[in-house]
Each structure stands twice: as structure tokens, then as C-alpha cells.
Amino acid sequence: MFDLDLWREIFQSINKNKTRAALSGFTVAFAIMLFTILFGIANGLENTFEKFFLTTADNALTIRSGTTSKPYKGLQIGRLITYANKDLDYLKKEFGDKIQYITPKLSRTYQLKYKKRKGEYTITGVSPDHQYLEKAVIIKGRFINERDVKNKDKVIAIGRLVEKDLFVKESALGKYIDLEGVVYKVVGVFSDNGGDEQERTIYTGYTTIQRLYLATDEIGSITIGYNPNMSADQALVLVQEITAKLKSRYDVAPNDQRAVRIGNRILQEKKRLDNMTTGLGILIPIIGFGTLIAGILGISNIMIFIVKERTKEIGIRKALGASPRSIVSIILLESILITAFAGYVGLLIGVGVLEAIGSSIERYWITNPSVKPSIVYTATIVLVIAGAIAGFLPAKKASKIKPIVALRNG
Structure with missing residues (x-):
């Protein structure tokens, strides 16, 4: 069931800690934007190769x-x-x-x-x-x-x-x-x-x-x-x-x-382009997933810091009778909300960049750079899950701290 009070608390927390929320969102948005641009450029190169062999069979x-x-x-x-x-x-x-x-x-x-x-x-x-x-x-x-x-x-x-x-x-x-x-x-x-x-x-x-x-x-x-x-x-x-x-x-x-x-000029070109495609097929996922991992590490570190920063808040909530489950839920939902929204913003920026530079980079053998939304959505979901896991572990630990200890440490 939708808990209006819970979501009100989440938005209040985000509003009170705008810098923290902005830092978390920027990390995710930048990772998704870079991921989108890299895969878009790779697809642009593949489009160029297909266009090269468009008029005659490539075999x-x-x-x-x-x-x-x-x-x-x-x-x-x-x-x-x-x-x-x-x-x-x-x-x-x-x-x-x-x-x-x-x-x-x-x-x-x-x-x-x-x-x-x-x-x-x-x-x-x-x-x-x-x-x-x-x-x-x-x-x-x-x-x-x-x-x-x-x-x-x-x-x-x-x-x-x-x-x-x-x-x-x-x-x-x-x-x-x-x-x-x-x-x-x-x-x-x-x-x-x-x-x-x-x-x-x-x-x-x-x-x-x-x-x-x-x-x-x-x-x-x-x-x-x-x-x-x-x-x-x-x-x-x-x-x-x-x-x-x-x-x-x-x-x-x-x-x-x-x-x-x-x-056999086309064949020789095809061999050269096949080698390039194979290289790109290996390099682009490595760079893309490397970017994704960097984003995961970034959001994980931020979530650990956020939970530590909110130790006093957690102590007050426990003193007022909040259950460990409700404390964990607030932190997790806040993390998921920020990550999902920032991921979508990163996707929009990445697609916008690809559309803006599309015609200007054709001279570099990149034709109609674009990326399938499903790939970016998957990357965003991975970041959301990573952010949730990164927030869950320290939040679970913090929810078990006694109120007096949490207030003293905070």
C-alpha cells in the first residue's frame, strides 16, 4: 500500500539535504550520460560499416x-x-x-x-x-x-x-x-x-x-x-x-x-573493418562497463557516507519509536528515487549530445550515432540496484545501533 507519510519524509529529507542529493544524482547522471555517448558512438561506427556495404553484397x-x-x-x-x-x-x-x-x-x-x-x-x-x-x-x-x-x-x-x-x-x-x-x-x-x-x-x-x-x-x-x-x-x-x-x-x-x-577490394576493406568492429566490440563494452563500475563505486561510497552522516537522525527516529525496517526503507527508497531520476536525466543528456553532434562527426566515420534505450535502461537499473545494496548494508547496520549510542556518535 502507498504510504504518503513515508514519501513525504523522503522528499523532506532530499529538500533539506540538497547538496547531498545533488552529489548523488550527479554521479549517476554522469555515468549514464557517458555510457550512452560511448555506446552511441559505437553504433555510429557500425552504421558506417553497414552503409559502406549497402549497394553491393559484402561477400x-x-x-x-x-x-x-x-x-x-x-x-x-x-x-x-x-x-x-x-x-x-x-x-x-x-x-x-x-x-x-x-x-x-x-x-x-x-x-x-x-x-x-x-x-x-x-x-x-x-x-x-x-x-x-x-x-x-x-x-x-x-x-x-x-x-x-x-x-x-x-x-x-x-x-x-x-x-x-x-x-x-x-x-x-x-x-x-x-x-x-x-x-x-x-x-x-x-x-x-x-x-x-x-x-x-x-x-x-x-x-x-x-x-x-x-x-x-x-x-x-x-x-x-x-x-x-x-x-x-x-x-x-x-x-x-x-x-x-x-x-x-x-x-x-x-x-x-x-x-x-x-x-577483392571490398573483401580487403571488409577484413579491415571486421578487425575494427571486433576491436570496438571488445573496447566499447569494457569502457562502458568500466564507466558503469565507476558509477557503482561512486554511488556506493556516497551512500555509505550518507548513512554515516544520518546516524544522529537514525538515533532520534529510534528514540521516537521508529522500527529498524522503516529506517532502512526510508534510506533505500531515497537512494532508489535519486538514482532513477538522475539516471533518466543522464540518458536525456546523452541522447541530446548524440543528436547534437550527429552530423558533425560523420567525417570521422560515425554515422547517425544512437543507442537503444533498453541498454541504457538496463544500465540505470544496475545503478539503482547497486545504490540500493550500497545503502542497505550500512542502513541495516545503523538501524541496529542503540539510540543513545547513535545520538552520541552523531
Whole structure:
């Protein structure tokens, strides 16, 4: 049951001892504020890493054609190494579950026309896996599927801005586009976080490009998505293995760096950022919990001092007939009230600081620094519990002192 008199006494005690209450509150508020800011900055760094890999899958590697720079097995330098459809099957067979996705990529720029509107756009031949590697999000219809590739169908998935340019307010789904005399059916519209260029791209099956424009099964480049369960180091080893296999397959000297090229810049960046994330994942909790422990020690010391300071008051209360339980309750509830209120104030200040500095610290690789309220609430609860325990032990001891002794010591 709510005891109005008890709470009146607590607020009177706080009002009479403003300096003591302010000191206790400051310790808690500062600890929670610092805790909030540290975790907010850590989340900002993680947001930056996610943004870095937003436009393309972070497990993507691109295998590009090249020219030999060294003679090998009687073959001259300057040979152009180009890949074909059979290389897709070869890589799937050789590396099995190490490869999650694989797609060729054949790009050409053509003029597209719908009714009286026209424009030049890049049309790219891919496999269905490309949707996941490019992180294309289907808005309407579907992406290119296996049947389209097998049948070499004249169907396309177009970017959101292509629909906006050529169809204006019409829906492009199911409509037909003239691509320099060849008519394609629009089966899907997609969006892409890669920007306007990506959203002005058109995808069709790679076999369709080969049949209509190349009359060959050659492919420009191959993009693979390695198994996401692999670490960055394991993925780098995979790059070396693929490179060695393709060099052997096309009679390229092992030390020839130009003939078989695998773009792994993102992978190298990912490894570096993974190391940074791991380091931060260890460092930030240590600093955060260190701050929390400092706050716990601070509030504990203050509570011990407060109880000692209130020895005379405790003696008077006992002389007037107060029970040990009521004495302990007053001290504990006062401690919990101050700690909870100060913790909330610290949270507000910490969040306010993060919002104030949010845009100004993006140059330091910190994007949208923020913290989940649940984490800070948990930290505040820990401080409340710590303050309660710190106050309970000396309060319990003081409540057992005889009134005459308490008055003399006070």
C-alpha cells in the first residue's frame, strides 16, 4: 500500500539535504550520460560499416578478363583471357558450397524506345543470382529467372528510374520496350540503393544477350558471392584458390598478375573493418562497463557516507519509536528515487549530445550515432540496484545501533 507519510519524509529529507542529493544524482547522471555517448558512438561506427556495404553484397567478388603479361608453356604474351558459360559450371563444381551465388555480367548500352519516349540505357545480361549480389529490391513483378535464361527469352527487369523516364505515370509491368529493333517484355521493376545509375539499368538473361548480340557463349566478367559463413581470411584464401585454378585452366603463368584478375577490394576493406568492429566490440563494452563500475563505486561510497552522516537522525527516529525496517526503507527508497531520476536525466543528456553532434562527426566515420534505450535502461537499473545494496548494508547496520549510542556518535 502507498504510504504518503513515508514519501513525504523522503522528499523532506532530499529538500533539506540538497547538496547531498545533488552529489548523488550527479554521479549517476554522469555515468549514464557517458555510457550512452560511448555506446552511441559505437553504433555510429557500425552504421558506417553497414552503409559502406549497402549497394553491393559484402561477400561479392568479381572475376574479370585480362591479358597475359608473361610467356608460358610456349604461349606468347598478350593473349586475351575471356570466360565462357562453361566456366560458371566449372567454378560451381570446383568450389561447391564455398560459393553461395554466381552470375556472369554482360553489359551493353543501347537506345530504348517506348511510344514516343526514348533514351540510352545500359542493358546487362545476368543470371537470377545477380539480384542478391546487387541487392536489387523488386517493386513490381519479378526478376530474371532460370527459365528466362534457359529459353533465352526477351524479357527484362528495369530500374525504377527507367520506368519513370519512359513510362512517366504508367506502370511498366507487362509493357513492351523497343531496344533498337528488338522488342522486350517488362516483367519486373526494381529499386537499388546504389543510386541513379543503378536504377537506370536494365537486366535480362545473359543467354539472351549472347544469342541476340554476340553469337557466342563468352561472358564479360563473373561475380560470385562466397559463403557468408566464411571469415574474411577464409574468403581471401578462396580468392587465391580460384585464381590458381583459372590460371591453370587457361595456361597462364602462376606469377602472371594481369591475366586473371579478381576484384577483392571490398573483401580487403571488409577484413579491415571486421578487425575494427571486433576491436570496438571488445573496447566499447569494457569502457562502458568500466564507466558503469565507476558509477557503482561512486554511488556506493556516497551512500555509505550518507548513512554515516544520518546516524544522529537514525538515533532520534529510534528514540521516537521508529522500527529498524522503516529506517532502512526510508534510506533505500531515497537512494532508489535519486538514482532513477538522475539516471533518466543522464540518458536525456546523452541522447541530446548524440543528436547534437550527429552530423558533425560523420567525417570521422560515425554515422547517425544512437543507442537503444533498453541498454541504457538496463544500465540505470544496475545503478539503482547497486545504490540500493550500497545503502542497505550500512542502513541495516545503523538501524541496529542503540539510540543513545547513535545520538552520541552523531
